[in-house]
Structure formats: structure tokens, C-alpha cells
């Protein structure tokens with residue numbers, strides 16, 4: 001029985017096709033992001049909403065629209081199908097009745113990076129890859145290390161020297177070779193690029209290969225399924241390289257073609273911090289691409305991405321959804337973590353807490369309604385940043 005309806009890879013910018021049987025990176029014609037494409041009409045017959053009911057509670061329940069042909073190649077640690085929690089007490093603090101948090105901290109290695117890595121490593125296994133390298137802000141390194149360990153693939157990770165200590169330890173725990181870089185994630189990415197050929201690494205930098213986004217898109221599928229096949233009015237996402245926004249946006253398009261949802265889309269909101277907000281700046285300027293930020297700095301290490309290859313895709317999702325982009329201050333993040341924790345018992349990372357600070361801005365600007373359904377993506381657990389928990393918590397001002 002056919003399990004995946006993967007047909008081709010297609011450039012998200014120029015439409016050039018690439019052969020998915022080969023190891024691919026970016027579009028061979030224009031260097032932009034390649035997307036996996038599926039025969040969705042055929043997939044819609046094999047995978048119906050009803051057929052999902054008895055399936056496994058992981059992101060692999062959407063098997064027909066995942067890029068792995070043979071089940072034997074799936075490398076899973078139980079990622080996905082994370083809780084979608086109605087956070088009434090937290091919502092009330094901002095006068096909102098329909099506030100939800102999708103808690104990605106439940107994923108293996110404590111962050112949503114597990115989704116992308118499960119998809120990419122599975123496909124790597126299928127294509128015979130023996131060695132993978134990535135630049136990472138921290139969470140991606142911990143995740144790739146774990147999935148590579150499970151697949152029997154060698155992992156090499158390059159992290160900024162000031163990445164969270166726990167991510168370095170987790171990567172080593174799972175047997176990855178860990179290198180620290182005196183610089184930012186872009187510098188780490190350059191080292192991977194310069195050394196990948198001679199070391200035989202498959203470089204799976206954010207959106208520089210087609211499969212991590214396939215894992216991230218399952219957040220969009222899950223939201224639709226968890227809301228009983230409607231979508232929320234607003235989705236607030238802490239944006240670094242943007243794979244999550246890009247992936248969810250792709251999922252919505254696929255689900256419409258599958259006949260599962262209509263053409264209504266949530267307003268997509270990107271949140272970044274003041275010291276590194278290339279997408280917010282480009283959104284405000286009306287630019288199609290985001291000029292990289294010089295001297296990027298923020299305590300939310302996952303958001304310290306000065307330039308993203310998928311900038312045009314993120315900006316397109318924000319604009320065509322009627323959404324927006326919001327800048328928040330680093331100094332508000334720990335207090336927001338505390339607010340989320342003490343109102344709801346949810347363990348949020350700094351990046352997840354940034355979405356709540358961003359939402360406060362939207363409320364102040366009158367850009368969300370009291371009865372709208374709003375989802376904050378908490379992209380990881382507070383346990384991914386124990387140094388923040390060890391410090392004193394400032395308290396949110398009422």
C-alpha cells in the first residue's frame with residue numbers, strides 16, 4: 001500500500017522542479033527554498049479526516065503528506081500531537097476569552113525542533129545519508145543529536161559559544177560532535193557550508209533542505225484537527241528562521257486542497273525581539289526580503305537569526321493572511337514566562353513567552369478581538385533554558 005504521496009520537489013520562488021530521489025539542498029536554479037509536493041488528490045482518498053481517528057498520536061499520523069516512502073525509515077521519538085490548551089486564566093489578564101497555547105515543550109528534547117528533525121533524519125535515512133551537520137542556536141542541535149542517534153547517523157553541530165549550556169550537554173549526551181563558534185548562527189552556518197563537502201555532511205540548515213519544514217508543517221495540521229477542522233483567528237509565532245510559520249502556511253494550503261478546510265486563514269503574527277527583528281523591519285518597510293541585522297543580540301537564542309533564507313515566505317504569509325509582525329523587549333520575557341507559569345502551570349521557554357508579550361502589544365493596538373480564537377506557539381519548555389529559571393523572576397505588572 002502506498003504510504004507517502006510525495007511526487008516532486010518544487011522551488012517556492014521560481015517553480016523549478018528537483019528530483020526528490022536525490023539529496024537536495026536549495027533550488028538549483030535560483031538558490032531559494034525547495035518545497036516537497038504531493039499528489040494531494042490521491043492522498044485525499046487514502047487519508048480522510050475520519051481515517052485519522054484511529055491513528056498514532058504523533059505527527060506521523062499525517063503519513064500520506066509526509067516525505068518518507070517506506071515506514072521502515074521513519075525515525076521517531078514520539079514527536080507531535082502536543083497539547084492545545086485553553087488558557088482562560090491567562091487570557092483574562094488581557095481581556096481575551098479565546099486564548100490557547102499549543103505547548104511544544106512536550107516534544108522529545110523539549111522543543112518543536114523535534115518535528116523538523118524527525119522528518120529530515122527519516123528522509124536522510126531513506127536516502128542513505130551517513131553524516132549530518134547543522135548550525136544551531138541550541139534546541140535544533142539537541143534535537144538533531146537525538147534523532148541521528150536513533151537513526152545511526154553521525155551528527156555534527158555548530159553552536160554559538162553562548163548558546164544555552166543545556167543544549168550543548170544534550171547534544172553530547174546523544175553522541176553528537178559539538179563545536180562552539182565565536183559568532184552567531186550565520187557564522188556557524190558558514191562553517192558548515194565551507195566544510196560539508198570534504199566531510200561528507202548533509203547540511204540541514206534551516207530551510208536549506210526541503211524536509212524540516214515538512215515536520216514543522218504538522219503543527220498546522222494538528223491545530224486544524226484539534227480545533228475540529230476549523231482554524232483559529234490568529235496564530236502568534238516566535239520567529240527566527242521562520243520554518244514554523246512557513247510550514248504551517250504550507251499545511252493550510254495543502255489541507256484546503258485535501259478538502260479539509262476552507263479558504264479562511266488565521267492572521268499570522270511573527271514576534272521577534274528588539275535586538276534582532278529583521279522580519280519586523282522588512283514588514284514595516286513593505287520589503288519583499290529582509291535585510292540582515294548587524295550585531296544581532298537577544299536573550300531568546302532561538303530568535304537570534306539575523307538573516308533568514310525564507311524571509312520572502314514568512315513575509316508573504318504575514319501579508320496574505322492580514323497578519324502583522326511585532327517587536328518585543330528582552331527585558332519583558334522572563335516576567336512573561338512567569339506569568340504563563342503562575343496562571344496556567346505551563347512551562348514556557350523565552351521564545352514562547354515572547355508570543356505572550358507580542359500579544360499584549362496586539363491587544364494595546366486593538367488588533368485582536370476579545371472573542372477571537374488566538375493561539376500562541378510555546379515552542380519549547382522552560383527546561384531548555386534552566387539558567388533563566390535559576391535567576392530571580394521579575395513579576396508582571398498588573
Ligand SMILES: Cc1ncc(COP(=O)(O)O)c(C=O)c1O
Pocket residue numbers: 111113137138139140206238239240241242243244245301302303349351352379380
Ligand atoms: C524555542 C525556539 N523557538 C523559536 C525558534 C525559532 O524557530 P524558527 O527558526 O522556526 O523561526 C527557535 C529556533 O531555534 C527555538 O529554539
